[in-house]
Amino acid sequence: MKKQDFIRAVAESADVSQNTASDVFDAVVGTITDAMKNDDKLTFVGFGTFSVKARAARQGRNPRTGETIEIKAAKIPSFKAGKALKDAVN
Numbered sequence: 001m002k003k004q005d006f007i008r009a010v011a012e013s014a015d016v017s018q019n020t021a022s023d024v025f026d027a028v029v030g031t032i033t034d035a036m037k038n039d040d041k042l043t044f045v046g047f048g049t050f051s052v053k054a055r056a057a058r059q060g061r062n063p064r065t066g067e068t069i070e071i072k073a074a075k076i077p078s079f080k081a082g083k084a085l086k087d088a089v090n
Contacts, residue, residue: 003025006025007021007022007025008021010024010025032050035050036050036051036052036077039052039075044082045082046082046083046084046085047081047082047084047085048079048080048081048082048085049079049080049082050077050078050079051077051078051079051080052075052076052077052078053075053076053077053078054073054074054075054076055073055074055075055076056073057070057071057072057073058070058071059071
């Protein structure tokens with residue numbers, strides 16, 4: 001499902017216009033992004049938890065040359081599905 005398909009489905013489900021659904025979608029994604037930028041954890045009971053995890057610096061290999069390279073430490077976004085979502089999928 002692409003973004004536009006998702007927005008169309010939400011608009012039909014909530015009985016609102018596609019423009020309104022698109023605005024709400026953008027606001028939700030923006031709010032989640034802003035919270036994760038601030039290292040906040042967002043928990044939606046039954047759906048899941050969005051969080052930021054730290055990945056340590058490490059050594060890797062350049063696949064072309066086999067040369068050892070240093071990979072910098074980084075923060076990565078993470079999502080852990082909640083029980084209700086897991087049960088719905090299975």
